[in-house]
Amino acid sequence: MTKKVKRNPNSPASKRARREFLRAAVAGAGVTGVALAGWLPVSSYADTRLRPPGAIAEKDYLASCIKCGQCVQVCPVEALVLADATDGFGLGAPYVNAREQACDFSCDAVQCVLACPTGALSHDIDKKEQVKMGKAKLVRPNACLARQNKGFTGQARGADFEGLHRYTEVDRWTPIKVADFDYDLEICDLCVRECPIKDAIELVPMENGPGKTPVIKDACVGCGMCEMICPVEPACIEMEVNPMGSSA
Amino acid sequence: MKRLLNSLKLMLGLAPTRPAKETWTPEAKEMHAYKKSAEQVAIRREAIKEELAAGHSSKKWKIRRWISIITINLLFVISYHFDVQLVEGALTASRFVGFHMADLNSALQVTLAYKHMVVNLVIGTVTVFLLWWALGGRTFCSWVCPYHLVSELGEMLHLKLVKMGLVKDHPLDRRLRTVLYVIFALLAFATGYTVFETINPVGILSRAFTYGASLALLWIGVLFLVEVFYSRRFWCRYACPIGLTYGFVGSLSPVHINYNLENCLHEGECRKVCLVPHVLEITKMGYADDVKIQVGADCTRCGMCVDVCPTQALTFKVKGLDGML
Numbered sequence: 361m362t363k364k365v366k367r368n369p370n371s372p373a374s375k376r377a378r379r380e381f382l383r384a385a386v387a388g389a390g391v392t393g394v395a396l397a398g399w400l401p402v403s404s405y406a407d408t409r410l411r412p413p414g415a416i417a418e419k420d421y422l423a424s425c426i427k428c429g430q431c432v433q434v435c436p437v438e439a440l441v442l443a444d445a446t447d448g449f450g451l452g453a454p455y456v457n458a459r460e461q462a463c464d465f466s467c468d469a470v471q472c473v474l475a476c477p478t479g480a481l482s483h484d485i486d487k488k489e490q491v492k493m494g495k496a497k498l499v500r501p502n503a504c505l506a507r508q509n510k511g512f513t514g515q516a517r518g519a520d521f522e523g524l525h526r527y528t529e530v531d532r533w534t535p536i537k538v539a540d541f542d543y544d545l546e547i548c549d550l551c552v553r554e555c556p557i558k559d560a561i562e563l564v565p566m567e568n569g570p571g572k573t574p575v576i577k578d579a580c581v582g583c584g585m586c587e588m589i590c591p592v593e594p595a596c597i598e599m600e601v602n603p604m605g606s607s608a
Numbered sequence: 609m610k611r612l613l614n615s616l617k618l619m620l621g622l623a624p625t626r627p628a629k630e631t632w633t634p635e636a637k638e639m640h641a642y643k644k645s646a647e648q649v650a651i652r653r654e655a656i657k658e659e660l661a662a663g664h665s666s667k668k669w670k671i672r673r674w675i676s677i678i679t680i681n682l683l684f685v686i687s688y689h690f691d692v693q694l695v696e697g698a699l700t701a702s703r704f705v706g707f708h709m710a711d712l713n714s715a716l717q718v719t720l721a722y723k724h725m726v727v728n729l730v731i732g733t734v735t736v737f738l739l740w741w742a743l744g745g746r747t748f749c750s751w752v753c754p755y756h757l758v759s760e761l762g763e764m765l766h767l768k769l770v771k772m773g774l775v776k777d778h779p780l781d782r783r784l785r786t787v788l789y790v791i792f793a794l795l796a797f798a799t800g801y802t803v804f805e806t807i808n809p810v811g812i813l814s815r816a817f818t819y820g821a822s823l824a825l826l827w828i829g830v831l832f833l834v835e836v837f838y839s840r841r842f843w844c845r846y847a848c849p850i851g852l853t854y855g856f857v858g859s860l861s862p863v864h865i866n867y868n869l870e871n872c873l874h875e876g877e878c879r880k881v882c883l884v885p886h887v888l889e890i891t892k893m894g895y896a897d898d899v900k901i902q903v904g905a906d907c908t909r910c911g912m913c914v915d916v917c918p919t920q921a922l923t924f925k926v927k928g929l930d931g932m933l
Contacts, residue, residue: 377781383839384781384846391807391847392791394827398806399799423800424722426714426729427811428701429819433688442815445824451806452700452815452824477701477708478718479726 402450408601409455410584412440413463413491414473414481416607425480427452431472437524437535439463439584440472456493458584458599463493465556465583466526466535482606489557494582494601496551496561498574504596505548506563509571512548515539516591523588525554538589547572551586551597561586612859615887615904619855621783624889627897635899639869643893656875659918669911676751681817688818699752699814700805701732708732712740712857713850714811717804720796737857745858749844749851750883750910754817755809758828759844762835769836778839780846782886789849809843810850841883844908851908859905862927865913867891867901871921878913878922888913891921 368374405418412431415421431454432440439461440454454472456463465488473481485491498504505512517523519539526535543550547563551574555561560580563572574586574597586597618624632640642648684702687694696703700714710732719725725733740748750756769775792804805811809831812824835842844851867890874893879885887904890896903922913922 380779380781383778384784384787387780387839387842387846388784388787388791391788392795395792395795395803395807399795399801399803402801403799419800420722423802424718424724425802426701426710426718427802427805427815428697429815430697430701430703432819433696442819442822444822445806445826450801451822452811475696475703477697477703477710477726477728477732478722479724479728483726 398445398451405603408603409443410458410493410582410599410601411605412454412456412472412481413465413470413488413493413581413583413606414476414483414485415493415605416480416482417605418603420607421480421605422450422453424478425450425453426478428477429454430475430477431481434467434471434475435463436466436471437461437464437526456584458587459595460588461523462584462588464525464535464554464585464588466524485606488581488583489579490606491581491583492602492604492606493584494599495580496576496582496584496586496597497600498576498596499598500592500594500596501573503592504574505592507566507571507573509569510548511544511546512550512591513544514542516541516543516550516589525585525589548591550589550591554585554589556583556585557581611902612905615906616856616859618886618904619852619859619906620786621781624886624895626889626892626895632897633899636869636897639899640894640896652873655919656873659873659875659877662918664916664918666915669915673751673910674757677754677757680752681754681814684814685817698811698818699754700808700811701729707735709736711810711850712736713853714802714805714808716853717792717796717802720793721800721802723797723800740854740857741861742863743858744861744863744907744909745854745856745905746851746908747858747861747863748854749848750908753810753850754813755828755831756844756908758809758813758832759835759841762832763841765836766840775837780839780842782846784846785848785852788847789852792849804849808850809848844883851906855905858909862929863909864925864927865903865907865909865911866923866925867896867903868921868923869896869899869901871919872896873919873921877916877918881912881916883908883910883912 402422411421429442439456441457443450443453445451470485473485516538521539523538524535525538527541530536549563552561552563557579559577561574561576564575566573582599584599587595587599590596683695686692687696699711701710708728708731710729715729715733795803807827809828816822816825831843872891878891879888882888884906887907890901
C-alpha cells in the first residue's frame with residue numbers, strides 16, 4: 361500500500377479528480393439507465409410472443425437465452441426472428457411471427473433445440489409432438505370458409521406472400537413458397553391439410569347448416585402453421601401462447 | 609505475486625503508483641543510475657529528437673489486427689449466408705466447426721440470471737476461457753471485438769478534431785468500469801434477465817452483421833459520437849465489463865507485451881497511442897522496478913505501442929517460447 365497523501369482540495373489535481381469522478385457518475389447512470397430501459401418492457405413478462413419450439417417457461421427463457429441466433433441459422437423456413445430494440449421483448453431473443461412464417465417442422469426433428477447452447481430451448485425435447493409453444497384457437501369463426509361451406513382455389517396467401525412451407529408431394533426435402541402452390545378445394549380445409557402434427561385439428565360437420573368447423577385438439581403444439589395458411593384476412597385461427605412453454 | 613496484484617488493482621481503476629526505490633531490483637537500480645548519467649541523458653535527448661523528426665511509426669501490428677477482426681467477423685457472416693457452417697451463431701455464443709464456444713461475459717450474465725448452467729455452455733465457456741488465457745485475455749478486445757474497430761475509427765476522428773482544436777478529451781474516473789461490472793452482475797442476478805445484453809456492443813454488432821441491421825445499432829451510434837466528440841475511447845476505457853472479464857482471464861497469460869527498460873527512451877510516444885495508458889506508466893523514467901517487466905492485465909495486446917516504439921523497448925513475448933520466436 362502506498363501512503364495516502366492529503367491533497368489540497370483546491371489543487372488542480374483534486375479538481376481534475378472531482379471532475380473525472382462526476383463524469384464517471386453521470387456516464388455510469390446513463391449506461392445503466394439505457395440497459396434498464398431495455399429490461400423494463402420484459403420485466404413483467406406480459407408480452408406473449410410465440411417462442412421457438414422447445415422454449416422453456418417465458419421467465420427462464422428470457423434469463424437463459426444468450427442471443428446468439430444459432431436457432432435462427434438452422435431453421436429451414438426461417439421461422440425464427442430475433443427481437444429488435446423497439447420490439448420490447450428482449451433484444452436478440454428469438455420469436456415466431458406465425459402469420460408471416462410459421463414453424464412447419466420442415467426440419468423433421470427440432471433443429472433449433474439441438475442448436476441452442478444454453479438450454480433456453482429445452483434439450484428434453486426431441487420430437488415435434490412434445491413441443492408446447494401454444495395452442496391454436498378459432499378466433500374469427502364467422503369468417504371461416506369451411507363453416508360457410510365454401511371451397512378455395514388459388515394461392516393460399518396470394519402471389520406476393522413470402523412464407524415457406526414444405527409440400528412433401530412437391531419436394532420431400534426442400535420447403536417452397538406458399539405462393540408457388542395452387543389449391544383447388546371443394547371445401548376449404550387448409551388448416552387441417554397443412555397441419556404438421558397428427559390429430560391436432562380436424563373438420564367437424566356443424567349441427568346447423570351444411571358447413572364444417574375446425575376443432576383444435578389437445579395434440580396441437582401451437583406451431584402456427586394453420587394461422588399462416590388461413591386464406592382469410594385476418595386469419596380465422598390464431599395462436600394462444602403457452603407462457604409455460606415446453607418446460608412442463 | 610505482488611506484481612499481479614498491482615496489475616489487477618490498476619485494471620480495477622486504482623491510480624498507478626511510482627514504486628519506492630527500495631523495492632527496485634539491483635539490476636533496475638543499476639540501470640536507472642546508468643541512464644541518469646549526463647552522457648546517457650544527452651544520447652537519449654538526441655535519439656528522441658531524431659525519433660520525433662522522423663515521425664517513425666510502423667503499421668505492422670495494426671494491419672494484422674484489422675485483418676484479424678475483419679476476418680473473424682466475416683467468417684460468421686459467410687458461414688450463415690453461404691451455409692458453410694464454419695462458425696455458426698454470433699460472438700455471444702457460437703459453434704466453431706461444431707464445437708461450442710461461448711463469450712465469457714455473456715455466459716456469466718446468463719448464468720447469473722438463469723442460475724443454472726447447461727453442459728453445452730460449460731463446454732463452450734471452458735474452451736473459450738482456455739483459448740483466451742493462452743492468447744492473452746484482452747487480446748479478444750483488440751483482435752476480435754467488432755466494436756474495437758468502430759472505436760478505433762472514432763479515435764482517429766477524435767484525435768484529428770483535437771489537433772484542429774475543435775474538441776477536447778474528457779477523461780473519466782477509471783473505477784467506473786469496475787462499478788458497472790458489479791452493477792450488471794447484480795442486475796442479472798436480481799432481475800433474472802441479462803440486462804447488459806441490451807447494450808452489449810459486441811452482441812449488437814455481431815448479430816447485425818449476420819442477421820441484418822437492427823435499431824439497436826443506434827446505441828453503437830451514440831457510443832461512437834461520444835467517443836468522437838467527448839471522451840476518447842469512452843466505452844473500451846471506462847465502461848465495458850467484457851474487457852474486465854477478459855482482463856482477469858489474461859492476467860496470467862503467456863502472451864504479453866514485454867517492457868525492456870534498457871532500450872527505453874522514456875519519451876512517452878507509447879502512452880500517447882495506448883488504449884489503456886495506465887499499464888504503460890512503467891515506461892516513465894524511474895517507474896520501472898525491474899529491467900524487464902510484463903505489461904499489466906488490462907493491456908489488450910493491440911501492439912500499437914510496439915508499432916510506435918523506435919527502440920524495441922516494447923515487444924510481443926510468449927512465455928516459454930522465447931527461443932522459438
